[in-house]
Amino acid sequence: MVDLDAYIAAHKFGLGARFDETINIGASPQAWLQAQLTDVSSTLEEYNLPSSQAGIELFYHYLETQRAENAADQPIAAASVNVKQQMGGFFQSYERMTAEQVLYEDLGVRGSNIANATNVYLKKSQNNISLPASNKTSQELAEDIFAMYYAEIGVRTVHAILTPASFREALVRFWSDHFSVYSQKSLQLLVTAGAMEREAIRPNVTGKFVDLLIAAETHPAMLMYLDNWISIGPNSYAGQNFGYGLNENLAREIMELHTLGVNGGYEQEDIVSFAKAITGWTIGNPNIQPEQLGNFIFEPLFHEPGSVNVMNKEYLGTGQDQGLEILADFASNAATAGFIAGKLARHFHSDNPPQSLIDRLELAFISSGGDLGVVSATLVTSPEMWDGTFAKLRNSEEFVIATLRAFGVDTLTPGQLVFVFDAVGQVPFGYHAPDGWPKEESSWASSSISSAKINYSELLASFVAGQPEPSTMATNILGSMLSASSADGISNAVNVEQGYTLMMMSPEFQRR
Amino acid sequence: MSCSYRFDPTRRGLLLGAAGGLALAGTNSRMAFSATPSEKKLVAVILHGGMDGLNVVVPTYSDDYYAARATIAIPQAGEPNGAIDLTDGFGMHPSMPGFAHFYLKGQMAIMHAASAPYDKRSHFDGQDVLENGTDQPLGENTGWLNRALGVAPALPSALGIGSTVTLVLKGQNNIATWAEPKLAEASADTVAKTLALYGSDPVLQAALQGSVDIGSIIGDLSNLGTGFEFDARAAGKIMSADGGPGACALTYGGWDTHANQGGSSGQLANNLANLDRAMVALREELGDKWNDTVVVIATEFGRTFAENGTGGTDHGVGGVSFLLGGAVKGRRFIGDWPGIAPSQLNLGRELYPANDLRAMLKGMFRDHWGISKSDLDNIVFPNSAAVPAMTNLLR
Numbered sequence: 001m002v003d004l005d006a007y008i009a010a011h012k013f014g015l016g017a018r019f020d021e022t023i024n025i026g027a028s029p030q031a032w033l034q035a036q037l038t039d040v041s042s043t044l045e046e047y048n049l050p051s052s053q054a055g056i057e058l059f060y061h062y063l064e065t066q067r068a069e070n071a072a073d074q075p076i077a078a079a080s081v082n083v084k085q086q087m088g089g090f091f092q093s094y095e096r097m098t099a100e101q102v103l104y105e106d107l108g109v110r111g112s113n114i115a116n117a118t119n120v121y122l123k124k125s126q127n128n129i130s131l132p133a134s135n136k137t138s139q140e141l142a143e144d145i146f147a148m149y150y151a152e153i154g155v156r157t158v159h160a161i162l163t164p165a166s167f168r169e170a171l172v173r174f175w176s177d178h179f180s181v182y183s184q185k186s187l188q189l190l191v192t193a194g195a196m197e198r199e200a201i202r203p204n205v206t207g208k209f210v211d212l213l214i215a216a217e218t219h220p221a222m223l224m225y226l227d228n229w230i231s232i233g234p235n236s237y238a239g240q241n242f243g244y245g246l247n248e249n250l251a252r253e254i255m256e257l258h259t260l261g262v263n264g265g266y267e268q269e270d271i272v273s274f275a276k277a278i279t280g281w282t283i284g285n286p287n288i289q290p291e292q293l294g295n296f297i298f299e300p301l302f303h304e305p306g307s308v309n310v311m312n313k314e315y316l317g318t319g320q321d322q323g324l325e326i327l328a329d330f331a332s333n334a335a336t337a338g339f340i341a342g343k344l345a346r347h348f349h350s351d352n353p354p355q356s357l358i359d360r361l362e363l364a365f366i367s368s369g370g371d372l373g374v375v376s377a378t379l380v381t382s383p384e385m386w387d388g389t390f391a392k393l394r395n396s397e398e399f400v401i402a403t404l405r406a407f408g409v410d411t412l413t414p415g416q417l418v419f420v421f422d423a424v425g426q427v428p429f430g431y432h433a434p435d436g437w438p439k440e441e442s443s444w445a446s447s448s449i450s451s452a453k454i455n456y457s458e459l460l461a462s463f464v465a466g467q468p469e470p471s472t473m474a475t476n477i478l479g480s481m482l483s484a485s486s487a488d489g490i491s492n493a494v495n496v497e498q499g500y501t502l503m504m505m506s507p508e509f510q511r512r
Numbered sequence: 513m514s515c516s517y518r519f520d521p522t523r524r525g526l527l528l529g530a531a532g533g534l535a536l537a538g539t540n541s542r543m544a545f546s547a548t549p550s551e552k553k554l555v556a557v558i559l560h561g562g563m564d565g566l567n568v569v570v571p572t573y574s575d576d577y578y579a580a581r582a583t584i585a586i587p588q589a590g591e592p593n594g595a596i597d598l599t600d601g602f603g604m605h606p607s608m609p610g611f612a613h614f615y616l617k618g619q620m621a622i623m624h625a626a627s628a629p630y631d632k633r634s635h636f637d638g639q640d641v642l643e644n645g646t647d648q649p650l651g652e653n654t655g656w657l658n659r660a661l662g663v664a665p666a667l668p669s670a671l672g673i674g675s676t677v678t679l680v681l682k683g684q685n686n687i688a689t690w691a692e693p694k695l696a697e698a699s700a701d702t703v704a705k706t707l708a709l710y711g712s713d714p715v716l717q718a719a720l721q722g723s724v725d726i727g728s729i730i731g732d733l734s735n736l737g738t739g740f741e742f743d744a745r746a747a748g749k750i751m752s753a754d755g756g757p758g759a760c761a762l763t764y765g766g767w768d769t770h771a772n773q774g775g776s777s778g779q780l781a782n783n784l785a786n787l788d789r790a791m792v793a794l795r796e797e798l799g800d801k802w803n804d805t806v807v808v809i810a811t812e813f814g815r816t817f818a819e820n821g822t823g824g825t826d827h828g829v830g831g832v833s834f835l836l837g838g839a840v841k842g843r844r845f846i847g848d849w850p851g852i853a854p855s856q857l858n859l860g861r862e863l864y865p866a867n868d869l870r871a872m873l874k875g876m877f878r879d880h881w882g883i884s885k886s887d888l889d890n891i892v893f894p895n896s897a898a899v900p901a902m903t904n905l906l907r
Contacts, residue, residue: 070821099633099827103561103768185636249650393715423694425676432640432679433653445715447722448689454720455695458702489709498702505706507713 004480005029008386011512012348013379014166016402017477019468021164033380036165037373042172043202047155052199052220055148055191056294060286062145062187063097066138087238087301090287094230101186145191149183152194153421153428154414161404171205171376172197173397174347179216179258180436181225183429192221193429209340209370210331217254217327218296220283226250226434233279233304246304251275253434259330261339270311276304277315278323337365340375343439348379350391351440357384390481390511393441396426396449398512403457403504406477407464424452454505461500470499474506481508551804552666552839552880553751554759555794556657556680559787559811560639561767564825565832566817566852566863567780568608569622573601576852580818584775584825593776598622599845606776607785610792614836618843621905623872625850626833627813627865633827635768638812643679645870645893652894656873657761658683660892664881668758671750673743681761688757690726690750692742693733729753737793740764744790748797764790767811771822791836803838806880806906810869816862817852828862833869839880841907846872868899875902 002022009029010017025032050058136144160169176197183193200219204212216222223229231247232239239245251274256262280303284292288299298320306317313329315322330336341361345353360382361375368374379385394402400420404410412420421427425448431437438444467473471491474482486506493499503509571577572588572595586605587594595603596612602624604612614620630641630649637649645656655678661670662685672681672689681687703724710717729750730736736745740762747760766783773780787809795802814831830850836842847867850856858864870893877883877892878901889897 095633100770101635102770103635103765182636186634253650419694430676432636433650435653441715445719446689447719447726448691450716450719451723451727452695454698454703454706455693458698459695483712485711486709489705493705494701498699498705501698501702502705502709506709507716510713510716 002479003027003029004388005386007479007481008388009033009167011402011478011481012385012390012392013170015160015170015398016166016405016512018164018405019408019473019476022476022479024164030380033167034377036168037206037376037380040165040168042159042163042165042168042205044155044159044198047159049151049155049195049198050148050191051294052192052195053294055145055195056188056220056283056285058141058144058148059188059191060293062138062141065136065141066100069138083237083301084241086287087242090285091238091242091244093285093287142187145187149190149194149429150414150418152197153418156194156197156428157401157404157412157414157417158410160401161408161410166405168205170348171372172202174344175205175212176201177431177436178343179222180431180434181221181429182432182434184432185225188224189221192219192224196221197429204372206373206376207371209336209365209372210328212372213258213327213331214324216258217250217278218281220294220296222250223281223283223296226253228278229282231275231279231281232302233276235305236279236303237301239302239304246272246275246279248272248275251278254327255330257435259327259339260333260335264333264335264339266311269309273308273310274323274326277308277310277326279304280320281323331370334366337362337370341365344375344379346439348392349384350389352391354384357382390508392512393444394510394512395437395444396424396453397421397428397437399453399504399510400424400456402509402512403460406473406504407460407467407500409460409464420456424456425449453510454501457501457504458497461497461504464500467500470496470503473500474503477503478506478508482506483508551801552668552758553798553801553805553837554657554668554876554880555747555751555805555807555837556759556761557787557791557807557809558639558643558678558680558761558763559767559809560635560763560765561769561811562635562638562813562815562827563767563811563831564769564773564780564815565624565626565811565830566814567773567775568605568784569598569624569832570595570603570605571601571852572603574852576854577817582819583823584773584819586776602845605781605784607781608788610788611834611836614791615843619838619840620834620836620842621840621844621846623833623835623847623867623869624845625830625863625866626810626847626869626872627829627831627867628810628869630813631829631865633813633829635812635827638827640679642810642812642869645680646895654683655680655761656892657681657759658685658687660877660881660883661685661687661759663883663887663891664758664877665883666758666881668881670759670761671747671757673747673760673762678761678763688722688726688750690730690746692746726750729756737789740786740790741793744794745797748794752798752801769815769824770820770826771824773819773824805837806839806876807834807836808873808876809834809836814863817857818861829858830863830865833872835872835876835905839906841905846902846905870896870899871902872905874899875905877901879906 006022006025006029009025009032010022013033163169181189181193181196183189196219200215204215226249227247228250232244234245248271252271255264255266255271260266280299282297282299282302284290284295284297289297300319303319308315310326315325341358344361345357349357361378364375364378418427470493474490486508490499490502493502567586570586578585589595589597589603593606596606597603598615628642629647630638640649643655644652646652657680661668670681670687672687677689707717707720730746736742743762747762750756751760769780798805810833811831814828815825816828820826850864850866856864874888874893877888888901
């Protein structure tokens, strides 16, 4: 008989038990969890997915190809050495890009077209694909863009299904959602949202919070999602010559959602000052620093000169460092520690976690100088996590991954996975707003999602062959979490498929 | 272990439900909607992509229009494939006989040159502003229709159509959701046995029971038609059921016609025909309740005045919006027409956005649902006191 703690480790910390996993976790579940904080790499390098830089290069290639195909359209202006012309070219290109950019949904990835989405990309990427050949049509390049996006979802999902270190993977998802970006905002986001998780989030989930923060805020996906790449200091060279101005989006969301929290003790003036400090944080593009195409750059000609005052502290006009210093101060602010601690507790414990758990995590954050390895280890040793309550309703993606882990299903194509995630209302990188997916039970306990989950469960159950019979399966996956009434229901099922479905739909599987 | 896994998306199952812990609380809930039923129905139709308003309600009076749209213009009424005459100088796209009928019967008001308070051209930001009800992208994480539910005296419930809830309906107030099914329906026996597992979990019980309840309201899916008509019919059935929700949001995409948009026939015409058929179907399903219904149709922006080099149009701010329903005082244009002579165009490229959509929506909410001026100015459309509600929109 495996101890309840092994099931807690697998389900409440991890992404759900794989068959026989709790036997391997055995008598020391805390050691099993702690090892995942130090010994494991989860950067997915082995899949050779394209970088965000390569994605942006592909996007511009697509754009230029599309314009070239349009015979009636203006030819692309030759590169200029004149700074003013370069800047003008940037703003014109941005305006035009926005006006021309076709909708994600109109490029054919929704509904029945999902079945046609290219699944070969995943295989190609595993064989280290090269960038698209330049003789492709814009339609072919658009397909490559979607294939990149599908590959990101396919790889992160298959990894989540197979990994023996699913606590670490749960941390990746927590932090990725904390720095949520919306892939469907534009094609640039489509080619960078998944890469951001690999490049900015994964390497930092057990490192210092400030490093994670800087990696996320300087990532091209974030800079484009919250518009900072076109935020221009009013007194900068570009501001004075081209009439573009400040965009506060990123500054506001960094303070409200990524660090201090909405009651973090700042005012609107602080947002504006911080927004000025991070002007010039942009992306190399065909007009601005083209040799850095697709990389984060600091562009001095966009940057608001001079010092700024943020939350009663003066920051000198030091260029890029000005914003970095402010970010570092946000990271070490006590409000940030409290905000992060509460969010972690609500994610891993329940919608209404014990205050003692929040306090313990907050203290760990502060005393370790924001070391997320220490904070995560504290979560592992917190008695509240082992109190035997399972109040947190799995969200739709967590539910699907838990089912695929339980049955060991790793053969779904990216297109099929997106189809399933869409059906249950949660396609990865698909939440439109920067606050990330809803966290509370009320958003996931809807009839439409409940119905989608039971339909999905029955479908999955009908295609898993050669598995142990349902009662054995339920005991193996849920162990002493399983209630007598659920065990009864499962053993009284009319057939194997119904038994599996009841296991997946049981309250003990729905919650963690 | 691994397994083979196939999909059969052609079979239909139901995805129904009550997000946000709706009116379904309680273990013995029998009805999907227990909030006070609202007799004043409101349907919001959000057209994603930026519909080309000038080819929908066509300014047939204008030579400039015909000059700027050599291959895609809609001919004048009376000519082959011509517009359906509405009033002096304007005609309805020929694929929309239902709309023309609504108009001529006095059940449709048209707001041309309409726009949410957003004058740039990004789909993402434009849709966000249209649905969040503020004057800036990401200005609120909730939608105006959801906020209106909380301040309307009758406290109507609402229904979202689509696998994920569109922003206009997101928020604190209870909503149900329904979507065109994507996966085959689980067997009734399995659903019943699953419900039996939820004896001590009222939240999961209410959610699944809600889907069963709405499923019985909808009945046979094969009677719902296809495409957008399917959504509209389902909405009409659910709304007109006893105790059915007072509001509903539907979204319909495919309006981003950059290339080969067509004229009296073609891509845009097909979409318009679908929209037309869907609204006629909605009216049919609502039956007697149509007389107490207002349907609002809006899109994030219009398109360029002139056609582009690929037989389409690009993003341009001024669009067209509709109020229809038995409760609407129709057969008229509301708001101002800014004109489309070269000097009257916005930036020389697009219809000038003369009419703020919020003015129409506020007038509708005040007269249809009795929402106070203060709630409209501050909650439904935050910081909008400077945008006065239109009057005299409804019967």
